[in-house]
Amino acid sequence: MIIAVASGKGGTGKTTVSTNLTYVIDEDVCLVDLDVEEPNCHIFLKPEFEYSENVGIPIPEVDIDACDFCGECGKFCEFSAIISLKNKILTFPDLCHGCGGCALVCPKKAIIEVKKNIGTVEKGRSGNIDFIHGRLNIGEAMSPPMIRETKKHIETGQLTVIDAPPGTSCPVIEAVKGADYIILVTEPTPFGLNDLALTVEMLQKLKKPFGIVVNRSTPDCRSVHDFCLDSGIRLLAEITNDRKIAEVYSRGELVVEQVPGYIEVFKRIYREVLDDIDKKIDNNIFRIKE
Amino acid sequence: MQIKELVIISGKGGTGKTSIAASFAALARNKVTVDCDVDAANMHIVMNHDIQRKKGFKGGKEAYVDPDLCTGCGTCFDHCRYNAVKMIDKLGKDKAFIEDISCEGCGVCVEFCPEGAVTLIQQTSGEWYISNSSFGPFIHARLGIAQENSGKLVTLLRLNSRILAKENDCELIIIDGSPGIGCPVIASITASSMVLAVTEPTLSGIHDLERIVELVKGFKTIPLTVCINKYDINIEITKEIEKYCAANKLCIVGSLPYDYLVTKAQIAGVSVVEYTGARIALSIKKMWRKIYYSLIQ
Numbered sequence: 001m002i003i004a005v006a007s008g009k010g011g012t013g014k015t016t017v018s019t020n021l022t023y024v025i026d027e028d029v030c031l032v033d034l035d036v037e038e039p040n041c042h043i044f045l046k047p048e049f050e051y052s053e054n055v056g057i058p059i060p061e062v063d064i065d066a067c068d069f070c071g072e073c074g075k076f077c078e079f080s081a082i083i084s085l086k087n088k089i090l091t092f093p094d095l096c097h098g099c100g101g102c103a104l105v106c107p108k109k110a111i112i113e114v115k116k117n118i119g120t121v122e123k124g125r126s127g128n129i130d131f132i133h134g135r136l137n138i139g140e141a142m143s144p145p146m147i148r149e150t151k152k153h154i155e156t157g158q159l160t161v162i163d164a165p166p167g168t169s170c171p172v173i174e175a176v177k178g179a180d181y182i183i184l185v186t187e188p189t190p191f192g193l194n195d196l197a198l199t200v201e202m203l204q205k206l207k208k209p210f211g212i213v214v215n216r217s218t219p220d221c222r223s224v225h226d227f228c229l230d231s232g233i234r235l236l237a238e239i240t241n242d243r244k245i246a247e248v249y250s251r252g253e254l255v256v257e258q259v260p261g262y263i264e265v266f267k268r269i270y271r272e273v274l275d276d277i278d279k280k281i282d283n284n285i286f287r288i289k290e
Numbered sequence: 291m292q293i294k295e296l297v298i299i300s301g302k303g304g305t306g307k308t309s310i311a312a313s314f315a316a317l318a319r320n321k322v323t324v325d326c327d328v329d330a331a332n333m334h335i336v337m338n339h340d341i342q343r344k345k346g347f348k349g350g351k352e353a354y355v356d357p358d359l360c361t362g363c364g365t366c367f368d369h370c371r372y373n374a375v376k377m378i379d380k381l382g383k384d385k386a387f388i389e390d391i392s393c394e395g396c397g398v399c400v401e402f403c404p405e406g407a408v409t410l411i412q413q414t415s416g417e418w419y420i421s422n423s424s425f426g427p428f429i430h431a432r433l434g435i436a437q438e439n440s441g442k443l444v445t446l447l448r449l450n451s452r453i454l455a456k457e458n459d460c461e462l463i464i465i466d467g468s469p470g471i472g473c474p475v476i477a478s479i480t481a482s483s484m485v486l487a488v489t490e491p492t493l494s495g496i497h498d499l500e501r502i503v504e505l506v507k508g509f510k511t512i513p514l515t516v517c518i519n520k521y522d523i524n525i526e527i528t529k530e531i532e533k534y535c536a537a538n539k540l541c542i543v544g545s546l547p548y549d550y551l552v553t554k555a556q557i558a559g560v561s562v563v564e565y566t567g568a569r570i571a572l573s574i575k576k577m578w579r580k581i582y583y584s585l586i587q
């Protein structure tokens with residue numbers, strides 16, 4: 001089973017939830033940090049890395065002697081990543097999606113594909129937790145292929161917690177696509193609520209079961225509670241606005257290890273998730289597959 | 291007169307980037323304000339504004355299979371590198387079906403379908419707006435759910451902000467950039483006049499800042515300044531950030547205290563500097579003055 005932790009924007013406590021949740025699960029579990037632009041989970045779990053692999057995407061390379069400048073490749077490319085001029089071919093690796101189309105359409109077979117390095121996948125262990133993260137090279141524009149490659153290292157069948165990138169566009173979709181359940185972390189501010197509504201819309205479009213964790217909850221700000229009630233979304237848990245959590249976080253430590261009482265809070269989140277998954281499968285609201 | 295573009299970014303969201311950008315919009319004279327954080331557009335909440343013009347944004351394309359023409363040969367399935375093609379049994383016959391969230395719109399399936407059953411369809415990926423705000427022209431957008439191409443939308447918004455700035459004789463464009471280091475961020479900072487990176491004194495904050503700094507360094511000519519928000523949550527780490535900035539010759543233009551009134555201002559729908567009693571307002575004003583003078587230099 002794969003549980004992904006996501007949020008409409010960064011800074012809501014997504015990483016706090018994913019790392020602490022993984023820590024309290026008493027099973028064989030793996031944490032996968034797919035926030036490849038700014039991976040942070042390793043700061044909290046301090047894994048020892050045992051394996052690292054460079055990730056590349058295929059980009060075209062033109063054998064200029066074989067090319068007759070017919071222009072087919074440039075005509076084909078939807079992303080203007082290859083352009084043929086009168087006597088040379090320009091390629092723009094930053095724009096290339098690695099679809100392989102130009103090589104396929106080239107009548108002279110003048111295009112071969114070479115790997116361009118875009119980042120690194122690292123694997124290791126932290127205590128009883130298996131740890132995987134992807135790290136996008138700085139200056140690389142496209143995180144989805146990096147996320148895709150990191151995801152390939154997930155063991156099928158193993159209980160997995162994913163730390164997804166923030167937002168509602170391509171990177172987060174790539175990260176949550178294979179998940180069975182999604183925990184949305186939000187904070188009860190107008191910005192938080194606005195982003196939450198967008199993320200909920202996204203998950204409904206993806207037909208994924210999900211529940212909400214309110215972080216930095218205060219008794220006077222009930223906006224997220226009202227939102228959940230109105231839209232019939234399960235509120236999994238509230239984490240109160242506790243300065244101690246912020247301090248522990250700032251030092252790169254785990255709340256469950258440092259502040260008494262939080263082991264129970266995170267165990268409860270896990271139980272709520274399992275319960276919600278059971279209910280949703282029973283009621284056949286969502287059929288979980290993939 | 292040369293138009294200056296100031297971009298406010300942060301390694302991750304939630305560092306107060308938008309609150310600071312909106313405050314600058316309130317403080318600066320004669321400027322255009324742009325919300326380029328199109329994935330989590332929030333600035334409109336604290337900018338009192340009226341939408342004047344609304345336009346559709348054409349982003350990427352997606353493939354569509356005509357089930358009447360498809361013979362189920364599977365060529366598209368074999369060629370698609372993004373696993374976007376599913377072969378689905380329909381009345382005893384396999385037909386190709388394209389999963390829209392996985393399709394990159396590359397067109398390979400279109401090219402190789404022997405039956406000509408696939409077409410690429412242009413998607414309307416969002417809307418963008420030109421508004422009148424209490425602080426002058428304001429450009430913002432709403433990217434459709436689950437849409438790609440946020441980098442393209444950012445470029446479009448910035449292009450239009452320059453046109454608007456010229457029309458209105460504005461000397462300055464204030465840009466709320468996006469978090470991360472990927473395509474929307476790169477599009478936000480390309481060819482800008484100055485970048486302000488907002489960070490927090492946490493270990494992850496430092497880690498994110500380092501990655502942002504490296505990204506901006508890649509642009510060589512763009513000066514990068516730093517703001518430490520909520521510097522008082524962890525003074526030790528604040529000192530570490532100061533050391534890091536000194537070592538990398540980065541100017542810290544402001545250190546802002548933690549102030550719960552930031553949230554109160556959001557609820558009231560105004561920027562922090564307009565919200566009475568916010569002690570952080572004074573620090574933001576000071577920081578703004580520093581940035582403004584180094585920008586017009």
Ligand code: SF4
Nearest residue numbers: 067069070071073106
């Ligand atoms: S399609 Fe092949 S032969 Fe034609 S211009 Fe491109 S690389 Fe050259």
Ligand code: SF4
Nearest residue numbers: 077096097099100102
């Ligand atoms: S691989 Fe695809 S995206 Fe890249 S240059 Fe060739 S056609 Fe364009």
Ligand code: SF4
Nearest residue numbers: 360361363364366403
């Ligand atoms: S290649 Fe064309 S005919 Fe063959 S399965 Fe795909 S859509 Fe159908």
Ligand code: SF4
Nearest residue numbers: 370393394396397399
């Ligand atoms: S357009 Fe490209 S990504 Fe989309 S289904 Fe066809 S081959 Fe796959």
